Amino acid sequence: MSQLSSATPTRPKRLSTVDRWDIETDIAIVGFGGAGACAAIEAADAGSQVCIFEVAAAAGGSTALSSAEVYMGGGGGTRVQRACGYEDSTEDMIAYMMACQGEYGDEERIRMYCEGSLEHFNWLVELGARYKDSEYKERAIMAPTDDCLLYTGNEKAWPFREIAKPCPRGHNLEVEGDNGGPMLMGVLTENVEKRDIRVEYSTRALTLIADDNNSVYGLVVRMDGEERNIRARKGVILCAGGFVMNQEMLQKYVPNIAEAGNIPVGNPGDMGQGILMGQGVGGSVIHMNQAFVTLPFYPPASLTHGIFVNAQAQRFINEDVYHARIAHHALQQVDKRIYLILNHDDYEHPAFLNADVAGTGENIEELAEEIGLDPQMLGHTLDFYNKNARSGKDPLFHKSEVWLKSIEPPFAALDCTPGSGVFYPYFTLGGLDTLPTGEVLTLEGAPITGLFAAGRTACGVPRTASGYASGMSVGDATFFGRVTGKNVAAQTSH
Ligand SMILES: Cc1cc2nc3c(=O)[nH]c(=O)nc-3n(C[C@H](O)[C@H](O)[C@H](O)COP(=O)(O)OP(=O)(O)OC[C@H]3O[C@@H](n4cnc5c(N)ncnc54)[C@H](O)[C@@H]3O)c2cc1C
Structure with missing residues (x-):
C-alpha cells in the first residue's frame, strides 16, 4: 500500500536504521538524462553492476529537450572539423574556455575536458550518434539544417579572438532543426538497453543512506508506491539535473535571474533534489548564483x-x-x-x-x-x-x-527590456562541489565516501552565462558522466 514518506533529501536515512536491503548493486545512478546515461554505459562497460533510478516514466530529462549541440574539438580537430578545413588545437581550446569562464574557470576540469574531447566525439560516434561532415556558416543559435559544425560561442568576438585562434566547436547531430536532444537520448537509451543495466522508471530517489560519518552506502527510493532501500556497494552517482524548476531554491540563489518575465527552461525533475541530497550528507555547493541566461536575438x-x-x-x-x-x-x-x-x-x-x-x-x-x-x-x-x-x-x-x-x-x-515579454530563458549552473572525477566534496574539501555527481547536479565546466557557448552543458554532462562512471566502477566496495 502506498505510504506518505517522511524522507527528505536533506535528511539522510541513517545506516543503523536500515533493517533490509531491497535491491543491491555496485552503482546506483539517480537520473536517466545525459549524465546518468553516460555514467551507466561506462560503469557497465568497466564490469560493474549498475542500476538507474529515474523519476519520469522515460529517459531523457533536459538532455532530451535540448538541441544536444556538443562543444568538442582540440587535438588537431574532430573528424568534422578536419573535413570542414579546421585544424583545432587543444591549447587554443583550453585558452578559449579558460578565458570564457574567467574567475570561475576550473583549469583542471577544463584541461581534462579539452584533452579528452576528440575521444569523446569518437565515443559518441561509436555509440551511434550521427554527425555530418559539413558546416553551417550563418550566425545562428543552432543549425536549422542537418549540418554539423557551427560557431556556438564567442570565439570570433573580442576579447576572445585575441586570446585563442577562433575555431567552430559546436557539433550538431545529423537532424534538421531543434531535434538533437531526442536523437542523442535515443542513441544513449539504446546503448543502456543493450547492456545489462537495470533501469527503474517512475522511481523517485528520496534521500541517501549514510552512516554517522556521512559515508554513503545507498539511497532510499519510492518505487511502486513503496519506499525501498538500495545498497550501492561502490557508490551513488547523482545525475538529477539542476534546480531551475524549484522556486524556493531560485529565490534563494538566483533571485536576480528568476525575476518576473524570465523563463526557466528544463524538465519538471529539475527540482534540485540531487543537490539537496548531497548537501544532506555534508556536500558543499558552489556558484549557486550562476545561471545560463540568454537573449536569443539572432537569427536573423x-x-x-x-x-x-x-x-x-x-x-x-x-x-x-x-x-x-x-x-x-x-x-x-x-x-x-x-x-x-x-x-x-x-x-x-x-x-x-x-x-x-x-x-x-x-x-x-x-x-x-x-x-x-x-x-x-x-x-x-x-x-x-x-x-x-x-x-x-x-x-x-x-x-x-x-x-x-x-x-x-x-x-x-x-x-529587449527584461520583464517586457521578451524571451530571456535560463537554467542553473551552480551545484555540488566535486572533483572532475565526480567525488562530492565537503566544506573542508574532503571527498565524501560513496558519493559522486555529474551533469547539472554538479557545478561543472560552464559556470557563467558571460562565457557560455552552446554545447558546453550537454558536453559537460556527457563527458563528466562518463568520467564519473569509469571512476566509480574502479572503486572497491565499502
Ligand atoms: C530547451 C533547452 C535547450 C538546450 N540546448 C542545449 C544544447 O544544445 N547544448 C547544451 O550543451 N545544453 C543545452 N541545454 C542544457 C542541457 O540540456 C542541460 O543542462 C543538460 O542536458 C543537463 O543534463 P543532466 O544529465 O545533468 O540532466 P538531465 O538531462 O535533466 O537529467 C536529469 C534526470 O534526473 C531525473 N531526476 C531528477 N530528480 C530525480 C529524483 N529525485 N529521482 C530520480 N530521478 C530524478 C530527471 O527526471 C531527469 O531525467 C538546453 C536546455 C534546454 C532546456
Missing part, C-alpha cells in the same frame, strides 16, 4: 549590425558576442531598460525573441522620444558609433569589422 544575423543601448542610451557590449554574454550584461545594467537600435534595412523580425518594436524614427529625436531615452545622449552614442564604424573601428567594444556598419535613419528599436 543582420540584427548584429545594430547596437544594444541601456536606459542611459549607452552601449555596454560588442553585439557580435554569443547571445548569453549579451543577456548576462543586459541584466547588470542600471534601470534594466535595453533596446536594440537598428537601421530599417537591417531589421527583420527575430525568430525566437518575442520582442516588440518599441519605437521607430525618421531621426534620432523622434526615436528617442518614442522609446523614452535622452535624445542628446542617444545622438552622441549613435554619432560616435557611426563615425568609427565607417572606418571599420569600434574603439569601445571592438566589435568585429564584419558587423560594423553605420546606423542611418529611418531607425527601429526592439524592446
Whole structure:
C-alpha cells in the first residue's frame, strides 16, 4: 500500500536504521538524462553492476529537450572539423574556455575536458550518434539544417579572438532543426538497453543512506508506491539535473535571474533534489548564483549590425558576442531598460525573441522620444558609433569589422527590456562541489565516501552565462558522466 514518506533529501536515512536491503548493486545512478546515461554505459562497460533510478516514466530529462549541440574539438580537430578545413588545437581550446569562464574557470576540469574531447566525439560516434561532415556558416543559435559544425560561442568576438585562434566547436547531430536532444537520448537509451543495466522508471530517489560519518552506502527510493532501500556497494552517482524548476531554491540563489518575465527552461525533475541530497550528507555547493541566461536575438544575423543601448542610451557590449554574454550584461545594467537600435534595412523580425518594436524614427529625436531615452545622449552614442564604424573601428567594444556598419535613419528599436515579454530563458549552473572525477566534496574539501555527481547536479565546466557557448552543458554532462562512471566502477566496495 502506498505510504506518505517522511524522507527528505536533506535528511539522510541513517545506516543503523536500515533493517533490509531491497535491491543491491555496485552503482546506483539517480537520473536517466545525459549524465546518468553516460555514467551507466561506462560503469557497465568497466564490469560493474549498475542500476538507474529515474523519476519520469522515460529517459531523457533536459538532455532530451535540448538541441544536444556538443562543444568538442582540440587535438588537431574532430573528424568534422578536419573535413570542414579546421585544424583545432587543444591549447587554443583550453585558452578559449579558460578565458570564457574567467574567475570561475576550473583549469583542471577544463584541461581534462579539452584533452579528452576528440575521444569523446569518437565515443559518441561509436555509440551511434550521427554527425555530418559539413558546416553551417550563418550566425545562428543552432543549425536549422542537418549540418554539423557551427560557431556556438564567442570565439570570433573580442576579447576572445585575441586570446585563442577562433575555431567552430559546436557539433550538431545529423537532424534538421531543434531535434538533437531526442536523437542523442535515443542513441544513449539504446546503448543502456543493450547492456545489462537495470533501469527503474517512475522511481523517485528520496534521500541517501549514510552512516554517522556521512559515508554513503545507498539511497532510499519510492518505487511502486513503496519506499525501498538500495545498497550501492561502490557508490551513488547523482545525475538529477539542476534546480531551475524549484522556486524556493531560485529565490534563494538566483533571485536576480528568476525575476518576473524570465523563463526557466528544463524538465519538471529539475527540482534540485540531487543537490539537496548531497548537501544532506555534508556536500558543499558552489556558484549557486550562476545561471545560463540568454537573449536569443539572432537569427536573423543582420540584427548584429545594430547596437544594444541601456536606459542611459549607452552601449555596454560588442553585439557580435554569443547571445548569453549579451543577456548576462543586459541584466547588470542600471534601470534594466535595453533596446536594440537598428537601421530599417537591417531589421527583420527575430525568430525566437518575442520582442516588440518599441519605437521607430525618421531621426534620432523622434526615436528617442518614442522609446523614452535622452535624445542628446542617444545622438552622441549613435554619432560616435557611426563615425568609427565607417572606418571599420569600434574603439569601445571592438566589435568585429564584419558587423560594423553605420546606423542611418529611418531607425527601429526592439524592446529587449527584461520583464517586457521578451524571451530571456535560463537554467542553473551552480551545484555540488566535486572533483572532475565526480567525488562530492565537503566544506573542508574532503571527498565524501560513496558519493559522486555529474551533469547539472554538479557545478561543472560552464559556470557563467558571460562565457557560455552552446554545447558546453550537454558536453559537460556527457563527458563528466562518463568520467564519473569509469571512476566509480574502479572503486572497491565499502
Ligand atoms: C530547451 C533547452 C535547450 C538546450 N540546448 C542545449 C544544447 O544544445 N547544448 C547544451 O550543451 N545544453 C543545452 N541545454 C542544457 C542541457 O540540456 C542541460 O543542462 C543538460 O542536458 C543537463 O543534463 P543532466 O544529465 O545533468 O540532466 P538531465 O538531462 O535533466 O537529467 C536529469 C534526470 O534526473 C531525473 N531526476 C531528477 N530528480 C530525480 C529524483 N529525485 N529521482 C530520480 N530521478 C530524478 C530527471 O527526471 C531527469 O531525467 C538546453 C536546455 C534546454 C532546456
